[in-house]
Amino acid sequence: MPQPIRHRRNLLGLSAAFVALPAMHLGARAQSGGRLRPTPAQTEGPFYPVSPPADTDFDLLRQGGAAYAKGQPCWLDGQVRGANGQPLAGAVVEIWQCDAAGHYRHPGDGDRADPDFQAFGRVVADAEGRYRFRTIRPVAYTGRTPHIHVKVKQGRRTLLTTQLYVAGDPGNAQDFLWRRLSEADRAALTVPFTPGADGLRASFDIVVAARQIFFASLSKHRQPGRHCQNRCTVHRPSTDGACHAIHVDDLQRRSRRGHDDRGRQPGADGRVWRLCRRHGPGWRDGGW
Numbered sequence: 001m002p003q004p005i006r007h008r009r010n011l012l013g014l015s016a017a018f019v020a021l022p023a024m025h026l027g028a029r030a031q032s033g034g035r036l037r038p039t040p041a042q043t044e045g046p047f048y049p050v051s052p053p054a055d056t057d058f059d060l061l062r063q064g065g066a067a068y069a070k071g072q073p074c075w076l077d078g079q080v081r082g083a084n085g086q087p088l089a090g091a092v093v094e095i096w097q098c099d100a101a102g103h104y105r106h107p108g109d110g111d112r113a114d115p116d117f118q119a120f121g122r123v124v125a126d127a128e129g130r131y132r133f134r135t136i137r138p139v140a141y142t143g144r145t146p147h148i149h150v151k152v153k154q155g156r157r158t159l160l161t162t163q164l165y166v167a168g169d170p171g172n173a174q175d176f177l178w179r180r181l182s183e184a185d186r187a188a189l190t191v192p193f194t195p196g197a198d199g200l201r202a203s204f205d206i207v208v209a210a211r212q213i214f215f216a217s218l219s220k221h222r223q224p225g226r227h228c229q230n231r232c233t234v235h236r237p238s239t240d241g242a243c244h245a246i247h248v249d250d251l252q253r254r255s256r257r258g259h260d261d262r263g264r265q266p267g268a269d270g271r272v273w274r275l276c277r278r279h280g281p282g283w284r285d286g287g288w
Helices: 006-017 176-180 182-189 211-219
Strands: 075-081 094-098 120-124 130-136 147-154 158-165 194-196 200-203 206-208 232-236 244-249 272-275
Touching: 094 130, 147 206, 158 182, 158 206, 176 244
Parallel strands: 075 200, 075 206
Antiparallel strands: 075 130, 094 120, 094 147, 147 158, 194 200, 232 244, 244 272
């Protein structure tokens, strides 16, 4: 059973949630107040694995005992942080991409991908929020410039879904998704693939939006903890000394309508979560 939140160390994940804003691949770009801009989100696309391969580790060039020798091998690494610059230790980073012939491991693409290419990888960020994959430089296929799909999760919650692009690739300017990006967002998602001793290297740092970290953290702390006079159940540290909290209404679930008498959707446990209106500026009933 989760324990009440009592120490500042336990609250770092929650405090990251109240700053907003992405990391450029040249280092996280600071905004006013030293906050970082969140990495831009992009569509998941139609080829997220229906069923991941049996081997889902960091090395996409090895599928079980088979080695993939096509394409240009590369190392892809980076750091996952919150908008306050704190590393997100334990965040799960997933990537998926087509093989060197432009085929995805997915029934929507005819399951034509080379069986030796893992096509999907999943790693857990270390204590510094760092992750690393071994894969190939992405290639173009009909209608799309080279890209790699990226997803960041914390527990069961998806924090970010996006795509990264190859700097200087001539197909970028014709790609319908890349062209929709602002200059700042293009810079955040477009990274150089440079030669190294053991293949190409690319670095893609990720900054996750504050509210996503916050709500992912709630799933770990849904037991009543320390209380203020207004029945706060989850506290976070603050710079202004105010009480920033989440309140819980222990309402009976209305099974017929599925809503409480204020029109709010209860959670699976029958309780309705709402943000504190009395404490902390910027809060309102029901969420951001």
